Amino acid sequence: MSTISAPPRNLSSRLSVPAAPVRRLSFSHHMPPGAVHKASATEVFLTDALRLEEDRFAVAARWHRDRFLHHDGTSRQTDPLLLVETVRQALIHVTHRFYGVPQGHPFVLNTLEFDLLEGGSDLPEGGSDLREGGSHLPGGGSHLREGGSHLPGGGSHLREGGSHLPGGGSHLREGGSHLPGGGSHLREGGGTPIRQGGQIPVVLDITCARQAKSPRRLGMVLDAVATADGARVGRVRMHWEVLDARLYALARNRTRQQAQERPAGALPRGLRRPAPREVGYAHDEHVLLTRDAQAAHGAFWLDTDPGHPVLYDHPCDHVPGMVLLEAFRQAVTATVAPRRPTLTRVSAAFKTFGETDAPVSITVRPGSARPAGPSTVEITAAQSETALVTARVAYHLPRSPERHGVAS
Known part of the structure; x- marks a missing residue:
């Protein structure tokens, strides 16, 4: 949600x-x-x-x-x-x-x-x-x-x-x-x-x-x-x-209570933010992810700036859906780097509100990979093993990494 x-x-x-x-x-x-x-x-x-x-x-x-x-x-x-x-x-x-x-x-x-x-x-x-x-x-x-x-x-x-x-x-x-x-x-x-x-x-x-x-x-x-x-x-x-x-108040009170009853999560130590070009950008302020070098390929944590002028245009009492969608795109990009994918199809289900005071994990699991045509991945955003958003993402890759630039 x-x-x-x-x-x-x-x-x-x-x-x-x-x-x-x-x-x-x-x-x-x-x-x-x-x-x-x-x-x-x-x-x-x-x-x-x-x-x-x-x-x-x-x-x-x-x-x-x-x-x-x-x-x-x-x-x-x-x-x-x-x-x-x-x-x-x-x-x-x-x-x-x-x-x-x-x-x-x-x-x-x-x-x-x-x-x-x-x-x-x-x-x-x-x-x-x-x-x-x-x-x-x-x-x-x-x-x-x-x-x-x-x-x-x-x-x-x-x-x-x-x-x-x-x-x-x-x-x-x-x-x-x-x-x-x-x-x-x-x-x-x-x-x-x-x-x-x-x-x-x-x-x-x-x-x-x-x-x-x-x-x-x-x-x-x-x-x-x-x-x-x-x-x-x-x-x-x-x-x-x-x-x-x-x-709305009843819904938010219920999801906050459920979040409080879940085991308290904590970010691992030694996390590092990907370089901007690894997630398709030229500037660090747009990077929304961090990761553990020892973790499995495709495992990330959400690392956002509430002062971002676009993604946090106005105050929100939960993690905004557009923030999670952009994090999904960056996670796919970092997973297939140095090639920069173009998302062509997404089907996402928003299951519950993400609380702003708890870590959010982003996990990319490989789906189908084709030499021609779109490849697919399954992505989940979760807090303490509770899924916030699940998505199936299809994407195309450029033929050569050097032909694709980065966003500003």
Whole structure:
């Protein structure tokens, strides 16, 4: 489990924003930080959101390069955790704005899956022309319509346990249909293009399914298909719950008590942090791991800095889920060093809250390894033998280590 908000007030049962008349998605300004539960405006990716059907939405975002979680400007690969963070922000905004959940409620993440398109996750160099005010969806085709069904497929069902996409359709296909349009320019009534410093325009095609609802609890599944600069890059699925103040307090009190009843854990002596390049970075402040030189290959401990401006953007009463996902990526990278892997698929289950005052072990166990195609590993984050998060991770390796740089 992982929350992404502050203590709540009462849940609302009404929809806060009804379907509106037709208009275009805008990429001109980022949303206020509070709209996506961020403290820093520089960490906000979303720019706009539209309701298309009762439980279907389009969300616009802009990605920057050369920053943490935006990954290095020398690579044209989509950073999977950048995609996950963008969808996480969309989940928060859509739930507040379109489902009437007041600000201040904690969102408890239960499961997360993402897939990047093989061969379809390259981003264009230098970004795209963003035109102020509004846009066609990537490509100059038909307008995105609120209250309509002009996204590919026309349907709206989510299929449990599989990787079907919104629209009752098939798996993501390389070179498959974009959102309405098909090209790459974002236009405002034929205006002059504005170069936005290498920013990448992103559109999320989102479908939500409500699984549980009561006056104090809302459970939902979100499926998002991402298009970056007119090209499909992948899909993300999240299952989460929104709780009221009393339920959340009960859940946290229970998990704290369970943590106190577990045997007290302690970090081994003689731990050392990997060099930044061993985990894919150029600077030490981004390293989240430490390890015992005598321990088994793939065994690490979490070593975080609560002052990290991105991963700890705001206070949290437990170990944040995004911190553990980034630690998983670094653990895979350190395990296969000096080659730097690209994560292509992750399926993660958040089982309980990680307490901030107890050591967290990160263990990577090998799965399948292929000479061609993705390899897989199983990763577990645990406190005193209690699993916090388990994940199955698929990744690709570059053909030669010297061709892959490191993130800043």
